[in-house]
Amino acid sequence: MDPRVEEHARVLVEWSAEVKKGDQVVISASPRAHDLVKAITKAVAEAGGTSITLMQSEEVSRAFYDGASDETLEVFPRHMKALVEQTDVFFGINAPVNTKALARVDPKRIVARSKATKEISDIITGKRWVATVHPCETLAQQGDMSLDEYRDFAYGAMLIDWKEASKNMNLMKEKLERHNDVRFVGPETDLYAKTEGRIWIAADGKYNMPDGEVFTAPVEDTVEGSIYFDVPFMQQGKVVQGVRLKFEKGEVVDFSAEKSEATLKAILEIDEGAKKLGEMAIGTNRGIKDYTLNMLFDEKIGDTIHCALGMAYPECNGTNESAIHVDMIKTMDDGEVLAGDEIIYSKGKYFYEK
Amino acid sequence: MDPRVEEHARVLVEWSAEVKKGDQVVISASPRAHDLVKAITKAVAEAGGTSITLMQSEEVSRAFYDGASDETLEVFPRHMKALVEQTDVFFGINAPVNTKALARVDPKRIVARSKATKEISDIITGKRWVATVHPCETLAQQGDMSLDEYRDFAYGAMLIDWKEASKNMNLMKEKLERHNDVRFVGPETDLYAKTEGRIWIAADGKYNMPDGEVFTAPVEDTVEGSIYFDVPFMQQGKVVQGVRLKFEKGEVVDFSAEKSEATLKAILEIDEGAKKLGEMAIGTNRGIKDYTLNMLFDEKIGDTIHCALGMAYPECNGTNESAIHVDMIKTMDDGEVLAGDEIIYSKGKYFYEK
Structure with a gap:
């Protein structure tokens, strides 16, 4: 063995x-x-x-x-x-x-x-x-x-040093919680949400293995803007790719996908909560370099962010309800994550990296 | 598949x-x-x-x-x-x-x-x-x-006709229950026991698959005579073969085995109940022709009987207690099973076969 x-x-x-x-x-x-x-x-x-x-x-x-x-x-x-x-x-x-x-x-x-x-x-x-x-x-x-x-x-x-990873993710969590909003900026992307009263969670291998993300549930109705998810993902047995979403007052008002758009449409129509974001998150695991169509790994990839349509986690104080929780990922090598006036991540570097 | x-x-x-x-x-x-x-x-x-x-x-x-x-x-x-x-x-x-x-x-x-x-x-x-x-x-x-x-x-x-098999086994059960004793006769074998107050069970595939046996727990102290089990069986990781047992007032008073006699001796010495019969049974499944050292199959072989040392099943009204239940099988092609004055099985034929 x-x-x-x-x-x-x-x-x-x-x-x-x-x-x-x-x-x-x-x-x-x-x-x-x-x-x-x-x-x-x-x-x-x-x-x-x-x-x-x-x-x-x-x-x-x-x-x-x-x-x-x-x-x-x-x-x-x-x-x-x-x-x-x-x-x-x-x-x-x-x-x-x-x-x-x-x-x-x-x-x-x-x-x-x-x-x-x-x-x-x-x-x-x-x-x-x-x-x-x-x-x-x-x-x-x-x-x-x-x-x-x-x-x-x-x-x-x-099989990484989880103690060290946990320390860095908790630093990020603390910084994010000092602010009331979060913003993902990058190619074809500018997505904003309030995070007031919400909890950011440092996912350090207690529930997922591998792990490595810091995530929250945005205040549902405050999500505004557009985002382009360039990493493909599996859903209902189909590979969905190149998803573009536009939000107004928290709800998806426009959508498209380069591949399996019908599946994306079906997801959005499952229930009311499926049209809103239940999660916004920053991937931090530099041990993962490529996507493999397995969300457990893909959403943790270093230098990415992801958002999920549907159910919000109550441990974040999230309230969005839905039968689904569908994660979608974006690479951020050319992007930025901002919270209030602080940079959390910018073009290849987390704030805790010199 | x-x-x-x-x-x-x-x-x-x-x-x-x-x-x-x-x-x-x-x-x-x-x-x-x-x-x-x-x-x-x-x-x-x-x-x-x-x-x-x-x-x-x-x-x-x-x-x-x-x-x-x-x-x-x-x-x-x-x-x-x-x-x-x-x-x-x-x-x-x-x-x-x-x-x-x-x-x-x-x-x-x-x-x-x-x-x-x-x-x-x-x-x-x-x-x-x-x-x-x-x-x-x-x-x-x-x-x-x-x-x-x-x-x-x-x-x-x-994959046999379980409805037909069940009908025949239930006919056998009824016939056996009209009498107060059972007798296994054959080469080197004449074993008698009373069955008064005991229940014969037609094992017709409800709990075991394969199945095919009609069994009871004899009145423990009434087992008398000798029997030669010619089919080998596994016990404690050993193949035990050619077991001969002699009973008086229900207890084994003499024993031998052609192979692994020490294992047989160890079985008999486990506790008091291990020296008595907890089960007497008639195998009826003609779909099984050879033994494979797997008791689930072997004890059901057509044209055989088997007896078990040790624990009796309460559903037969059996009372013998023991930590063990060790089945031993005898082919009956040259033998007979009798209940009172009736023939249940004789040299290749069950009573329900013309």
């Missing part, structure tokens, strides 16, 4: 989730993540916890949609609720069997199922949870790499 | 567990059983149920034992208890990753963990549960076959 699998497990169990004696742990993983499941199970046991593993697979999810009537989509898995209620720590490992398995399922059915099971995701996000990946061929392929290249890529992003 | 995987899933969901609208289903499976998990998930959804899958793996169990202190072995997985309490149907799929992964773990530690989690297994056996296998290389290897041969073997045993 690649020794980095065990290092990764230790980062997850010791730094991220801080598993302790008696902890009730759930590991959610596909068959491809068997090695990491072993390593986490051992690390959890060493910390004095007990774990069970849920098998996740896009092919199995697809089988559910293939078999379920619209009525069955609404059947609430109360056994799953009972499980997560009694769980202290939840590890969600992404190691897809087939990222396209759900591509031809009607998105409305996926949304219906998400709504029917939302209570469960809400319980999980109220616990100690960590989302991560286990390098496998599917992710490598998605990222246009060989498996070995992908392993170097993923572990390069995850 | 082998179309028999979907047929298998339908048998499990429709015949065995009779999954219905709103059912909360747990599938417990190793990564090797991914195809069957898909097929079951779809069939459960078609029946209107909702399922989650637990990933089981001997390698992951081993990782737990490698990491856990003796104190951690006692940590009760209350999240798992909460899950199974809310579960209606539990599918346990055997498709081992490595049957020998636990071979070098101290058996005392395995027993300690089993005891600590016994409450959970007890809850599961109180629900609708089904134990089955998914053909994989590991099982084929254990049965001395290629994977394709093993698939033919396993599906041959599982």
